[in-house]
Amino acid sequence: MVRPIVDDLRRGSSAWPVPIADFPPVPLVPSRPLTRSEKGNRVAANDRYRMIHSLGEGNYAQVFKAAHRASTAEVAFKRAKQFRDARDRIKREIEAQKQLAHPNIMPISDHDETYNWYAMPLALGSLADLRSTLADDDLETILLDVASGLKVAHEQRLIHRDISPGNIFAMPTGTGSRKRWLVGDWGMVKQPPDVASRPLTKTGARMGTPGFDAPELDVDPSAATPAADVFSLGRIAAWFVSGKPAHSAFPPLPDGDFIHWRPFVRACTDPEVGLRVQTMDALHELLIQVPENRDVPLLLQAARLIEELLYGESENLGALISLAETYPNDLALYIDYVARIPSSQLPAWTVKNPERAASVASVMARHLLAGPWDDRDPEYASTPLTFVLTVMRSLVDMQALGPAQDVASYYFPADAHRGDTGQRARTLEWLAELDDAAARPISRMIAPKPELVEYYREPGWHPASVVLQAVLTPPPPSADAAGNAGPLANRTTAVVE
Ligand SMILES: Nc1ncnc2c1ncn2[C@@H]1O[C@H](COP(=O)(O)OP(=O)(O)OP(=O)(O)O)[C@@H](O)[C@H]1O
Numbered sequence: 001m002v003r004p005i006v007d008d009l010r011r012g013s014s015a016w017p018v019p020i021a022d023f024p025p026v027p028l029v030p031s032r033p034l035t036r037s038e039k040g041n042r043v044a045a046n047d048r049y050r051m052i053h054s055l056g057e058g059n060y061a062q063v064f065k066a067a068h069r070a071s072t073a074e075v076a077f078k079r080a081k082q083f084r085d086a087r088d089r090i091k092r093e094i095e096a097q098k099q100l101a102h103p104n105i106m107p108i109s110d111h112d113e114t115y116n117w118y119a120m121p122l123a124l125g126s127l128a129d130l131r132s133t134l135a136d137d138d139l140e141t142i143l144l145d146v147a148s149g150l151k152v153a154h155e156q157r158l159i160h161r162d163i164s165p166g167n168i169f170a171m172p173t174g175t176g177s178r179k180r181w182l183v184g185d186w187g188m189v190k191q192p193p194d195v196a197s198r199p200l201t202k203t204g205a206r207m208g209t210p211g212f213d214a215p216e217l218d219v220d221p222s223a224a225t226p227a228a229d230v231f232s233l234g235r236i237a238a239w240f241v242s243g244k245p246a247h248s249a250f251p252p253l254p255d256g257d258f259i260h261w262r263p264f265v266r267a268c269t270d271p272e273v274g275l276r277v278q279t280m281d282a283l284h285e286l287l288i289q290v291p292e293n294r295d296v297p298l299l300l301q302a303a304r305l306i307e308e309l310l311y312g313e314s315e316n317l318g319a320l321i322s323l324a325e326t327y328p329n330d331l332a333l334y335i336d337y338v339a340r341i342p343s344s345q346l347p348a349w350t351v352k353n354p355e356r357a358a359s360v361a362s363v364m365a366r367h368l369l370a371g372p373w374d375d376r377d378p379e380y381a382s383t384p385l386t387f388v389l390t391v392m393r394s395l396v397d398m399q400a401l402g403p404a405q406d407v408a409s410y411y412f413p414a415d416a417h418r419g420d421t422g423q424r425a426r427t428l429e430w431l432a433e434l435d436d437a438a439a440r441p442i443s444r445m446i447a448p449k450p451e452l453v454e455y456y457r458e459p460g461w462h463p464a465s466v467v468l469q470a471v472l473t474p475p476p477p478s479a480d481a482a483g484n485a486g487p488l489a490n491r492t493t494a495v496v497e
Helices: 005-011 036-048 084-099 125-135 138-155 227-243 257-270 282-295 299-311 316-326 331-340 346-352 354-370 378-397 401-418 421-433 436-443 450-456 464-471 491-496
Strands: 049-057 062-067 072-082 117-121 167-171 179-183
Touching: 005 125, 036 049, 049 072, 062 084, 072 084, 072 138, 084 117, 125 167, 125 401, 138 179, 138 227, 138 282, 138 436, 227 257, 227 282, 257 282, 257 316, 282 299, 299 436, 316 331, 316 346, 316 354, 316 491, 346 354, 354 378, 378 401, 378 421, 401 421, 401 436, 401 450, 421 464, 436 464, 450 464
Parallel strands: none
Antiparallel strands: 049 062, 062 072, 072 117, 167 179
16 A cells, blocks of 8 residues: 555654654645546655655745655655645746756756656755855855856746745765755746746736845746846845845845945846846856955956946946945045946936936045045046036936936036036036926026036026026126116026025
């Protein structure tokens, strides 16, 4: 007589992790009669494997440590819970993991014909389980391993969509403490449209693991791109070095001894999918720079990024901005490197990220205003000023007038402080195009400051906005010989306020 799996479980070891008596409720007798194929599967599973103890239970499956009867090899045995979505997920998992034969993808060593269960190598544990036993330096190896597995998956148009520390497993390598890291739990994988089976989630339904899942998965998981898995790896890096949970309102960013991880995390976890690192190849490039960057001076990192950006590596834009956000007090970083981001690339970036753009542009203008110019060419000031003006112009164009006003409060004093006539002309040219709705908040950053009004006041200048005209065109000659400006004397304040 074939014993049901439970008998094997009861006879198994009561050692780690869960004593048999405390077993989570295993639906040994499903609430409905077993179908013929399910009965057959249990028989097949039990014929082939002896369950030793539970390794744990997720929402969709139970996992057991089991022994393969014929070879006595120990395996992890994963069985779908008895509801349709769970069976769909296990089926996806088996199909994807079989398709992806790669050292960093959890292999399927055996499964039943109807995809109710499968066996796989027994791992040392998941990254979540093992974090406390790992050295900080292990992070790079883990990410390199996982990224190489995901790269192969992405090439086959499979997006995992649920990369988290609980779904990355360690296998021994036989070489000291070095572990090989494997991506498992492919039950939420996005398959190519031509092979996709029944959708797992409706649009708007939650997918992934809170704190590690990309924001776009909340909107439409079926539209996921490789950048969704990139996001999760960025969050894993932040979680690993910060030791803080990833699912907080303010997700952790590396700091202190791990600050060299910060640009990587920022570039991989941009909430805007289009601004994020897009591919595992690009992630790999950034990743191998992280340990190098720990010892490479900041400005050399910036120099590399801008040189490559100028040669067409557009993904460096995000990394360079991240570096600037990490080191806001570094004048040379801003003036000599960030300022050289091509003006052609800034508007698109600003439109997608107005608050961050405003913040970086404001810091740039503050450096121009307050910092020493040292032996830089005075004319070079127009490069950082143009950076700030381009961001401000883009913010106005997209009607982000609040952030634009924030930038303006630093830009105009910085422009006047540098006193470059060409830049002044460019500023006036831009101001001349503004309509009243935009000119009103912007002019508030000029009108109350006589030295700025003086700097920009231009005879014969013709702005579109009457507000700006009132502020910046010189008053007509007074009829009053004593020099009183007459009724227009206070017009600036009157019009602007
Ligand atoms: N190959 C393995 N070797 C060792 N332990 C494993 C292996 N696969 C899974 N486990 C463990 O089994 C437990 C349950 O597995 P898992 O979380 O994958 O189930 P799940 O239903 O897919 O989860 P979820 O609800 O997150 O999708 C976890 O503690 C996991 O670490």
